[in-house]
Amino acid sequence: MGRPPSAVLSAAPGPPRQPRRRFIQPLVLAALLQVSLVAYAQGDAALTRATAQARAGRCAEALDTLSGAQASVAVSMLRGQCHFELKQYGAAVDAFDAAKAADPSAPHVDMRLGMAHFQLGDLGRAEQALGAAAATSQDRAEYHLYSGLLQLQRQPGDAARSLDRARSLSPAVEPTASYYAGLAYAGAEENESAIAALDRVIELAPGSVWAAEAAKAKERLEATEAGSWWAWARAGIEYDDNVTLRTHGSIRPEDFGSSHDARAVWTVHGGYEFLRERDWSAGVSLTYFGSAHFDLEDFNQQYPVLSLWVDRRLAETSTLRVRYDAGHAWIDGEPFLNSHTVTPTLFHDWGASGRSRLFGSLYKYNYLFDDDGEIPDGRGEPGSACLKSTTLFCSPPGVQEGQDRNRDGWGFSLGGQHTIPLGFLETELTGGLLYHRYSSRGSEYSYQAYEARIETASLLPWELHLRTRVSYTLRPYRNNSSFPDPRDIVFNREYPLQNENRRDDQWYGAIELEKYLTDELSVEIAWRYLKNHSNVVLFDYDRETTGIYVTYRFEE
Incomplete structure (x- = not known):
């Protein structure tokens, strides 16, 4: 049984304890290339230098450099992407909001707002922002990735299709997209597709935590097809100030x-x-x-x-x-x-x-x-x-x-x-x-x-x-x-x-x-x-x- 599913999904993308940097970084770098072209066109040396630092993986330095850049949509977008890369999601939202306020048609600003809100656990605003991005971000793998993650619990069939679309657009979202597609297909009772997606994770990332989690999910899925069981046991000590x-x-x-006493308590639960x-x-x-009470038996x-x-x-x-x-x-x-x-x-x-x-x-x-x-x-x-x-x-x-x-x-x-x-x-x-x-x-x-x-x-x-x-x-x-x-x-x-x-x-x-x-x-x-x-x-x-x-x- 493990942790509640909501605890896992709220930390998504990524299996429990899995760093997200591995699949996000290629997507961020692609976005930074767009920013660098804008910086060159604008002739802003600070923005150009910050973009180069961010592309080299030095986002903390890039944020310091941006403090001397001229205010612009490109600066706000780069600042937001760097905060996102550093997992400073609240600051990322503020930066993307500033970019959208300056230019509501800024490329993929709604998509990036949705991604940041998702990481903050604000699923309502994430869904709203990704909905606004639907018209302009259909060609973006990260749009379909986060749309699928939002749909995972309530619409697993749609989630699986979104995640498949994400991996078809960019290999950078693997093995994340296939892992969650496997969970989505399992939720939609499409077990063959679920096992195929989980097998793909094991093949793409052998020896990784992704592969280990996929193997566990596959094992549970195969067991479920033949009937599954679970059990838990709980024991403790209580103090009750009014037993009678x-x-x-x-x-x-x-x-x-009142009559007070301490007692041992236990619960055993099993199901099939x-x-x-x-x-x-x-x-x-x-x-x-x-x-079992200590005194008041x-x-x-x-x-x-x-x-x-x-x-x-x-x-x-x-x-x-x-x-x-x-x-x-x-x-x-x-x-x-x-x-x-x-x-x-x-x-x-x-x-x-x-x-x-x-x-x-x-x-x-x-x-x-x-x-x-x-x-x-x-x-x-x-x-x-x-x-x-x-x-x-x-x-x-x-x-x-x-x-x-x-x-x-x-x-x-x-x-x-x-x-x-x-x-x-x-x-x-x-x-x-x-x-x-x-x-x-x-x-x-x-x-x-x-x-x-x-x-x-x-x-x-x-x-x-x-x-x-x-x-x-x-x-x-x-x-x-x-x-x-x-x-x-x-x-x-x-x-x-x-x-x-x-x-x-x-x-x-x-x-x-x-x-x-x-x-x-x-x-x-x-x-x-x-x-x-x-x-x-x-x-x-x-x-x-x-x-x-x-x-x-x-x-x-």
């Missing part, structure tokens, strides 16, 4: 309040895709989560989930997925929950405008633990003595706690989210809205909920992956609660219940920082905070969790 919230509720005063065709794929996976969990899914490609940019999950949970070795969930999801890629996901879930929960049972009825007057002098406390008459607190039921969720790339730190921003509804057999746990969430994912220097999430959920329940305020419990007295329906306001925040040590191994630290504000005291709490984890990924 995992219980199902009690009205004993000694059970209220047994069907892959152009428009259909299907597979099965198994996920197992477990925890009564809260140890085991939770395996079996999943089946089917994908149907509706168009080159749209896919429909239907997934079924079946899970069974134990707490302290005792059966706790059976769950069944069906989730249809529609994915759509809007190109530079981001990608969207629409989904719904239908789920059924069957809780397997024993309830606390019925609490003796009182006289109907809060604060009055219970009917028996030996009763610890009593509830208002008519309350059937065993029945009201039955959590078994079914629910559904509907939601949508959209992800857009931002123009800094290779960051993606995701926003989503969800609606939840749950109907329990008892009156206590039936609710509807409205959730809003914001997430970010960033690739930082030193290959650090930063993820954040903030969400707010308003959860109004359909009925008032059968749980009293613990402060109202008095020995041998009837406690009161509130008349208004229960309402929870829940805030959640998380920060995760992950470092890949190799393509397979990563280490992560995470902080999570949950604040559930409720008008029922039993459910008014906050919880903070801090953890460190190690993940290892296996692939066929």
Whole structure:
């Protein structure tokens, strides 16, 4: 599995850790020849000298020389090309913008703006600039190269054709064009063409990182044709300042309040895709989560989930997925929950405008633990003595706690989210809205909920992956609660219940920082905070969790 594809593509052109200079330099030199002719025609000695320095590979010197050159379109273009060669892409954009402002028809200025924006990760502006260059740069290999890279994820068929066009115009774009053409053909389910392109990379650049990456991609592609598998394992240590919230509720005063502990946690996941065709794929996976507390062993969990899914490609940019999950949970070795969930999801890629996901879930929960049972009825007057002098406390008459607190039921969720790339730190921003509804057999746990969430994912220097999430959920329940305020419990007295329906306001925040040590191994630290504000005291709490984890990924 390795790094997320977006992390690889954002650094493109070039496989992971591959310098881009090798294929860009011949194209830059060709552009510099045009600039040198303009410099000679203009009679600008500084521009002529800077062009010669740039053509000799001394762009830093060329930029110093240009400081004494007369302002012109040619100077701005050369300055932009040198900044691009030095990987100073922000400065390259500024220079090309200056050239375009002075002369909107400057040769290939839009194309070069698109290339620089792409390297900055600003795919929206890159697509806009390359679109403007379409009328004047069809004969340029780099135009087709970058157009193909932009199309790679959302339109792999078109990307493959653009990349093939690039290599037909200039051998300088090889082996880059063939490498990404292979990935594009694979994404378009044209496996024969994909293998041919990857073989071409191995032949053109033997012993290079390009050839090694192409060989890996070819091996994965050939394995996929016969069915592919993957797996990963994750283990860590967490500190939780409020473990006891995992219980199902009690009205004993000694059970209220936070209880902190550390625990070991682990997750093992494996999957097998047994069907892959152009428009259909299907597979099965198994996920197992477990925890072992250092002190509060009564809260140890085991939770395996079996999943089946089917994908149907509706168009080159749209896919429909239907997934079924079946899970069974134990707490302290005792059966706790059976769950069944069906989730249809529609994915759509809007190109530079981001990608969207629409989904719904239908789920059924069957809780397997024993309830606390019925609490003796009182006289109907809060604060009055219970009917028996030996009763610890009593509830208002008519309350059937065993029945009201039955959590078994079914629910559904509907939601949508959209992800857009931002123009800094290779960051993606995701926003989503969800609606939840749950109907329990008892009156206590039936609710509807409205959730809003914001997430970010960033690739930082030193290959650090930063993820954040903030969400707010308003959860109004359909009925008032059968749980009293613990402060109202008095020995041998009837406690009161509130008349208004229960309402929870829940805030959640998380920060995760992950470092890949190799393509397979990563280490992560995470902080999570949950604040559930409720008008029922039993459910008014906050919880903070801090953890460190190690993940290892296996692939066929």
